[in-house]
Amino acid sequence: MRTQIDKAHDLAERFGGWKDGVLAPGGVKVSDIAAEHGTPFYLYHGEMIVDRVRRVREALGGDVEVTYSVKANPNLAVTQVIAREHLTGAEVASSGELVVARTAGFEPEDIVFAGPAKTDEELEMAVREGIFAVNVESVNEINRLAAVAERHDKNIGVGLRINPAQQLMGSGMRMGGTVGQFGLDEADLEEAVRRTLAHPEHMTLRGIHVYTATQVFEVDPLIEHCRNIFELALKTADLAGRPLEMVDFGGGFGVPYFEKLEEFDLERFGAGFQELLAHYRTDPRLEGCRFVFELGRYLVADAGLYVTKVIDVKDMKGKTFVTTDGGMNHHLTATGNMGQVFRKAYPILNLSRSPGEGEPVALAGPCCTPLDMFGTNIPLADPEPGDLVGVFYSGAYGFSASNLGFLSHPNPAEILIWQGEARLLRPVGKPEDVLKGQEALV
Numbered sequence: 221m222r223t224q225i226d227k228a229h230d231l232a233e234r235f236g237g238w239k240d241g242v243l244a245p246g247g248v249k250v251s252d253i254a255a256e257h258g259t260p261f262y263l264y265h266g267e268m269i270v271d272r273v274r275r276v277r278e279a280l281g282g283d284v285e286v287t288y289s290v291k292a293n294p295n296l297a298v299t300q301v302i303a304r305e306h307l308t309g310a311e312v313a314s315s316g317e318l319v320v321a322r323t324a325g326f327e328p329e330d331i332v333f334a335g336p337a338k339t340d341e342e343l344e345m346a347v348r349e350g351i352f353a354v355n356v357e358s359v360n361e362i363n364r365l366a367a368v369a370e371r372h373d374k375n376i377g378v379g380l381r382i383n384p385a386q387q388l389m390g391s392g393m394r395m396g397g398t399v400g401q402f403g404l405d406e407a408d409l410e411e412a413v414r415r416t417l418a419h420p421e422h423m424t425l426r427g428i429h430v431y432t433a434t435q436v437f438e439v440d441p442l443i444e445h446c447r448n449i450f451e452l453a454l455k456t457a458d459l460a461g462r463p464l465e466m467v468d469f470g471g472g473f474g475v476p477y478f479e480k481l482e483e484f485d486l487e488r489f490g491a492g493f494q495e496l497l498a499h500y501r502t503d504p505r506l507e508g509c510r511f512v513f514e515l516g517r518y519l520v521a522d523a524g525l526y527v528t529k530v531i532d533v534k535d536m537k538g539k540t541f542v543t544t545d546g547g548m549n550h551h552l553t554a555t556g557n558m559g560q561v562f563r564k565a566y567p568i569l570n571l572s573r574s575p576g577e578g579e580p581v582a583l584a585g586p587c588c589t590p591l592d593m594f595g596t597n598i599p600l601a602d603p604e605p606g607d608l609v610g611v612f613y614s615g616a617y618g619f620s621a622s623n624l625g626f627l628s629h630p631n632p633a634e635i636l637i638w639q640g641e642a643r644l645l646r647p648v649g650k651p652e653d654v655l656k657g658q659e660a661l662v
C-alpha cells in the first residue's frame with residue numbers, strides 16, 4: 221500500500237523528476253514559473269494528459285469511443301490539447317462548456333450534452349450546433365427539445381439518460397437505483413421512447429446514456445454494471461423497434477487521491493469490457509452502434525499540480541501551522557470541501573526542499589474559516605516562508621470547481637507545460653479584479 225508521500229513522489233517523477241528542491245516538468249523549473257508569473261497557480265502537463273488519453277483508448281479497444289467530460293477541467297487550452305489528439309469526443313453539461321468544446325475543435329457529431337435543468341436557450345444552442353445527442357433527463361425535456369427543434373426546423377439526436385432500476389453494490393458504492401434529479405426513471409423508459417419517436421421530423425433516437433457513479437475503483441461491479449447497460453440498450457431497441465446508434469456507459473473511473481486508495485485497474489477493466497462487447501455487439505439491435513465512455517477526472521487529474529507559496533509558519537501548543545497564499549478559495553476539492561464525507565489530504569510536497577519527510581504539520585489556506593485546511597498531518601519537509609508547496613492530482617475539479625470569489629483574494633494563474641514550454645493561459649488576478657463586472661452606486 222503506497223502512502224501519500226509515495227504517491228507524491230511518483231507524481232513528481234512523472235512531472236519530470238524532483239531533486240534538490242527542483243521540479244522541472246518539460247525542462248521548465250517550477251520555481252522559475254513562480255518567479256515570473258507569481259503564485260498561486262495551476263500547472264497542467266499537456267503531455268501527461270495526452271499519454272493518459274492514449275492509454276485509455278488502448279485499454280478499451282479501438283472501437284470504443286471516449287468523450288472528455290469538459291466540466292472536469294474546462295480550461296480552453298487543456299481542452300484543445302485533448303481535442304487535437306482526435307481520440308475523443310466531448311461531453312458537455314452547459315452552454316458554456318459547449319462553447320469551450322466547439323472552440324477547442326471538437327466536431328458537433330462528437331459532442332453529447334447531458335445535465336439536469338437544461339434551459340430552452342441551451343437546447344436551442346445544441347440544436348443549432350447539430351450535436352450528436354442531447355442526453356435528456358426527463359420526459360418533459362423531450363417535449364421541450366422537440367418544440368425547439370421544430371421551431372428551428374432541424375433534427376436533433378436524442379439520448380435517453382436512464383437512472384437504472386437495478387442496483388449494484390461494490391464496497392458500499394451505489395451505482396444506480398437511487399432517487400435524484402439525474403436521468404429518467406427506468407420505469408418511464410417506454411414513455412420516453414414513445415415521445416421521442418413521436419417527432420420523426422425533428423428527433424432521432426440515438427440510444428441510451430447511464431452515468432450514476434464517480435470515483436469507481438472496483439472493476440468487477442463496474443463490468444456487471446456495463447452488462448446491465450447492454451441489457452437496457454437491447455430493451456430500449458425493442459421498445460423502439462429499431463437498432464440503437466449509441467450506448468453511453470458513463471465512466472467515473474477513480475483517481476486515488478487519498479490514503480488507502482490504489483489505482484483503478486484500467487487494463488483489467490478494458491479486457492473485461494472488450495469481452496462483454498464481443499458478446500453483445502453482434503446483436504442486430506446494436507448494429508453500427510457507437511459505444512461510448514465519458515471520462516473527466518481520469519483523463520486530467522494526475523496531470524495537474526496546484527502550487528501555492530508558504531506565507532507563515534507558527535507553532536501552537538506543539539502543533540506547527542503552515543499557511544499559504546491559496547486554499548479552499550482556489551482548490552475547494554483539495555481542502556475536502558466538495559462533498560467529501562471524511563476529509564483527507566491529497567499528496568502534497570514542499571517543492572522547495574529535497575525529498576524526505578518532515579514533521580507532520582497543519583497546512584491551511586488564507587481564508588478566514590477553519591474549513592480552509594489542506595490537511596492537519598502533512599509531512600512537509602522543513603517549511604519556511606517563501607517555499608513552494610505542490611498539491612498533486614489537481615488537474616480536475618480545481619479552478620472551475622472552487623468558490624473563487626470567497627474572501628476576494630486574487631485568482632490563481634493557469635499555466636500549461638506543452639512541448640517544453642510553460643504557457644501562461646490565465647494570469648494571476650489582481651486585487652482590483654474584485655470590482656470587475658460590478659456597478660457602483662452613483
Ligand SMILES: *Cc1c(COP(=O)(O)O)cnc(C)c1O
Pocket residue numbers: 289291292311313334335431433434435470471472473514515516517518
Ligand atoms: C461529471 C460527469 C462525468 C465525469 O465524471 P468523472 O468522475 O470526472 O469522470 C461524466 N458524465 C456525466 C454525465 C457527468 O455529469
